[in-house]
Amino acid sequence: xxxxxxxxxxxxxxxxxxxxxxxxxxxxxxxxxxxxxxxxxxxxxxxxxxxxxxxxxxxxxxxxxxxxxxxxxxxxxxxxxxxx
Amino acid sequence: xxxxxxxxxxxxxxxxxxxxxxxxxxxxxxxxxxxxxxxxxxxxxxxxxxxxxxxxxxxxxxxxxxxxxxxxxxxxxxxxxxxxxxxxxxxxxxxxxxxxxxxxxxxxxxxxxxxxxxxxxxxxxxxxxxxxxxxxxxxxxxxxxxxxxxxxxxxxxxxxxxxxxxxxxxxxxxxxxxxxxxxxxxxxxxxxxxxxxxxxxxxxxxxxxxxxxxxxxxxxxxxxxxxxxxxxxxxxxxxxxxxxxxxxxxxxxxxxxxxxxxxxxxxxxxxxxxxxxxxxxxxxxxxxxxxxxxxxxxxxxxxxxxxxxxxxxxxxxxxxxxxxxxxxxxxxxxxxxxxxxxxxxxxxxxxxxxxxxxxxxxxxxxxxxxxxxxxxxxxxxxxxxxxxxxxxxxxxxxxxxxxxxxxxxxxxxxxxxxxxxxxxxxxxxxxxxxxxxxxxxxxxxxxxxxxxxxxxxxxxxxxxxxxxxxxxxxxxxxxxxxxxxxxxxxxxxxxxxxxxxxxxxxxxxxxxxxxxxxxxxxxxxxxxxxxxxxxxxxxxxxxxxxxxxxxxxxxxxxxxxxx
Numbered sequence: 001x002x003x004x005x006x007x008x009x010x011x012x013x014x015x016x017x018x019x020x021x022x023x024x025x026x027x028x029x030x031x032x033x034x035x036x037x038x039x040x041x042x043x044x045x046x047x048x049x050x051x052x053x054x055x056x057x058x059x060x061x062x063x064x065x066x067x068x069x070x071x072x073x074x075x076x077x078x079x080x081x082x083x084x
Numbered sequence: 085x086x087x088x089x090x091x092x093x094x095x096x097x098x099x100x101x102x103x104x105x106x107x108x109x110x111x112x113x114x115x116x117x118x119x120x121x122x123x124x125x126x127x128x129x130x131x132x133x134x135x136x137x138x139x140x141x142x143x144x145x146x147x148x149x150x151x152x153x154x155x156x157x158x159x160x161x162x163x164x165x166x167x168x169x170x171x172x173x174x175x176x177x178x179x180x181x182x183x184x185x186x187x188x189x190x191x192x193x194x195x196x197x198x199x200x201x202x203x204x205x206x207x208x209x210x211x212x213x214x215x216x217x218x219x220x221x222x223x224x225x226x227x228x229x230x231x232x233x234x235x236x237x238x239x240x241x242x243x244x245x246x247x248x249x250x251x252x253x254x255x256x257x258x259x260x261x262x263x264x265x266x267x268x269x270x271x272x273x274x275x276x277x278x279x280x281x282x283x284x285x286x287x288x289x290x291x292x293x294x295x296x297x298x299x300x301x302x303x304x305x306x307x308x309x310x311x312x313x314x315x316x317x318x319x320x321x322x323x324x325x326x327x328x329x330x331x332x333x334x335x336x337x338x339x340x341x342x343x344x345x346x347x348x349x350x351x352x353x354x355x356x357x358x359x360x361x362x363x364x365x366x367x368x369x370x371x372x373x374x375x376x377x378x379x380x381x382x383x384x385x386x387x388x389x390x391x392x393x394x395x396x397x398x399x400x401x402x403x404x405x406x407x408x409x410x411x412x413x414x415x416x417x418x419x420x421x422x423x424x425x426x427x428x429x430x431x432x433x434x435x436x437x438x439x440x441x442x443x444x445x446x447x448x449x450x451x452x453x454x455x456x457x458x459x460x461x462x463x464x465x466x467x468x469x470x471x472x473x474x475x476x477x478x479x480x481x482x483x484x485x486x487x488x489x490x491x492x493x494x495x496x497x498x499x500x501x502x503x504x505x506x507x508x509x510x511x512x513x514x515x516x517x518x519x520x521x522x523x524x525x526x527x528x529x530x531x532x533x534x535x536x537x538x539x540x541x542x543x544x545x546x547x548x549x550x551x552x553x554x555x556x557x558x559x560x561x562x563x564x565x566x567x568x569x570x571x572x573x574x575x576x577x578x579x580x581x582x583x584x585x586x587x588x589x590x591x592x593x594x595x596x597x598x599x600x601x602x603x604x605x606x607x608x609x610x611x612x613x614x615x616x617x618x619x620x621x622x623x624x625x626x627x628x629x630x631x632x633x634x635x636x637x638x639x640x641x642x643x644x645x646x647x
Contacts, residue, residue, distance in 0.1 A: 010636055020169075021173065032158060033334065036323070037322075040322070044295070046297060046303030046304060046305050048305070051158075051321040055150075055155075058165075059165045059375055062168065066365035069173055073358070077639075083638065084357065
């Protein structure tokens with residue numbers, strides 16, 4: 001694999017990481033901790049929204065994030081011909 | 085049939101299963117001993133990782149902690165799951181591509197230095213030993229509660245079982261027993277939760293049930309908030325801790341999870357890089373099944389408990405109350421001699437002391453579930469404790485036989501000799517862990533939570549920079565690890581253990597961050613020191629820079645171990 005191609009592959013990978021980790025930070029730290037009081041004024045059925053993110057929602061999003069990452073990376077590996 | 089008979093049957097059957105698997109999956113080579121030959125299918129690795137990860141504490145204590153702290157308990161829920169996102173995105177695929185056996189292997193090779201390797205071995209041993217002592221104790225406690233044997237006898241039985249499959253099977257035996265243990269523990273956790281959720285809300289899915297309304301049409305969480313207020317506790321759905329501390333603890337737990345050697349090493353056992361990525365996903369899915377149920381169980385148990393005992397005549401309480409009083413997990417002291425239980429936040433007026441573990445252990449009885457369900461919880465707790473203990477013991481054994489013996493002391497050791505050394509170190513490690521299980525040092529309970537801080541302060545930065553910063557050299561990584569680890573130790577000794585004179589009050593914590601959250605600060609310090617030192621010292625040699633380029637590309641993972 002050429003140096004340029006490798007650099008491009010790595011750059012796209014880092015781009016995915018930046019987006020996915022921002023979502024990771026948003027659902028847990030922003031929704032579950034920093035803005036918890038504000039979000040708690042909104043109700044989702046019997047749940048206060050901030051509380052729900054801290055004890056349920058963030059964990060669902062974590063699982064989804066990893067599977068999305070797997071999909072993105074498998075595609076990226078194929079695109080650059082580095083899949084196994 | 086009685087609870088005790090059921091428990092003996094279920095524990096007997098599950099233990100026979102674990103031993104059978106261990107005989108079937110015994111290790112024939114050092115590669116099988118350390119990483120199960122690198123051939124574990126991703127879903128199975130996910131299950132094994134989940135069982136490895138969820139300890140007796142997750143199974144028994146977590147719901148109780150959340151139950152008593154409400155929103156504040158979120159730090160554990162998010163902290164012990166969010167770390168898997170970091171693992172999947174930042175560590176697992178690259179470490180798999182690197183393709184060696186242990187975490188110190190990576191640190192030693194990437195930082196071309198046996199000093200770095202030794203620092204990593206020491207950190208791995210400290211982290212794993214603090215963790216495993218608690219597990220062996222947990223095995224003893226579960227045995228004593230469910231099978232009515234002495235705690236020490238319980239520890240011996242647990243040691244014998246773990247010894248059998250860890251020494252014989254190595255990682256291969258451990259992996260497949262962990263798959264079975266995951267199935268046992270998740271079944272044991274979910275069955276009572278589903279029963280209770282249906283009983284209290286009419287919805288069989290606990291994750292939805294605790295946001296639903298009870299028979300009286302009031303939302304369960306609103307009812308619980310009301311009960312808490314009435315009794316003088318803080319509202320269940322809002323917190324009592326400082327926001328900065330909640331933030332720091334969550335970061336430390338997440339990063340610490342991603343830096344724990346017994347978790348990382350699991351990703352060396354799958355065949356390909358893409359398998360490492362997806363098996364992190366499976367692991368988190370399997371963990372999340374339990375972790376999203378925990379807050380529901382916490383709410384059900386707390387509501388039920390308050391409704392059953394608060395302001396009730398002591399003489400008219402159900403039978404389970406007396407049973408658990410005998411174990412000392414419930415204590416009633418009639419301070420005003422009115423024969424009625426006053427359970428309130430005010431310590432001088434409160435008459436009921438509740439051990440947090442009772443929330444999971446006694447929950448099936450409180451909800452009047454059948455005896456086999458109650459016994460199942462015992463088998464599940466044992467599965468959780470044994471699987472975690474075995475995973476930790478393997479890390480300890482391979483740190484000694486592979487990282488110290490093979491890599492530093494006697495590099496010309498034969499394959500057979502190394503396998504023998506690995507088995508022998510596993511044996512010694514089990515004995516030491518058993519010793520701590522029987523004579524627990526007073527500080528163990530306090531220190532287990534801090535193992536995460538130590539992992540966050542040492543491994544996580546060194547590994548992440550080893551992958552993402554090609555310029556990082558041995559001077560930077562070693563000084564970062566040493567300063568991070570020492571700083572964490574110092575803070576722990578001063579503010580948690582009180583080893584340096586009197587333990588200072590919480591008001592003197594740096595930036596208002598508790599010792600549990602301090603790993604976050606130590607990690608940042610590690611990063612900063614590593615980067616600064618590395619920029620003022622020579623760049624890493626060319627072949628190391630090639631290693632870094634190589635691990636960033638997935639193809640060819642199979643050959644990586646021949647480097």
